[in-house]
Ligand code: UDP
């Protein structure tokens with residue numbers, strides 16, 4: 001029988017000193033029960049990524065790592081955002097594990113679902129998506145905006161699993177393949193389906209945040225949606241082209257009509273309609289330029305090839321495979 005896989009739970013944290021002391025023991029208990037059940041190796045780890053927190057989050061992580069070998073931490077040199085922090089954690093995990101599970105640190109995602117994820121991996125899946133089966137704990141507005149978010153992504157041709165955020169299991173070969181994706185504009189839930197391999201979903205109930213506040217208010221959600229669409233799809237530019245063609249065709253018909261009316265000896269009536277059409281056209285043009293500008297901005301950022309994150313501190317040195325057991 002194959003040995004139980006070494007699991008690394010990857011948890012990005014930004015200003016989470018209020019919630020971390022509550023959830024770290026929940027993560028540990030879950031890992032311990034999976035190791036006891038023989039699902040995962042006793043050399044499994046919990047890896048926190050401090051995303052440039054301004055509070056005592058890194059101090060807490062360092063203390064945890066010093067007091068218990070199951071905890072590890074890496075610290076980014078500044079805040080780089082959830083997606084970059086997650087990638088930093090996954091790339092660090094790649095060297096120490098057979099499978100990774102990424103999860104938020106606030107207890108909203110059902111920690112117990114990890115066991116089903118590992119079982120789905122053992123059944124032959126390289127990617128296991130954690131999918132929210134209901135959003136009872138979210139406000140009606142959050143539910144509505146999330147629905148619009150996933151539908152918009154789908155309509156724009158971005159392949160991503162409905163109601164799945166960043167709670168997922170990845171095998172080491174998926175992590176290896178993911179390391180080949182060099183883009184700076186990250187939207188992991190749209191990138192993972194591009195990696196391929198066999199995948200499945202595990203459903204869970206989303207809970208309330210145990211403490212602290214969400215870092216994703218509406219403007220950040222919109223920015224994430226724009227990033228997701230513009231870094232993975234060129235559908236908006238195609239829509240502009242089709243819109244341009246349709247408007248050009250309509251204008252041609254309008255001009256023909258105006259010529260015919262003039263030749264028939266009648267003047268073309270109404271300046272109000274002219275003004276409204278001019279306003280509509282200039283609005284459409286500005287919007288189109290904005291969308292194209294968004295892509296040019298993305299190309300500019302990609303062209304510079306700046307590092308996506310810089311690790312300033314780590315507890316991982318000297319704790320590679322073969323280290324102490326839970
Ligand atoms: N997070 C991060 N960097 C950031 C913002 C958030 O690492 O710049 C982490 C945060 O600590 C949490 C996860 O990303 O573990 C998801 O954030 P949050 O719970 O605020 O989002 P929500 O669940 O409200 O969408």
Ligand code: MG
Nearest residue numbers: 104106108209
């Ligand atoms: Mg949360």
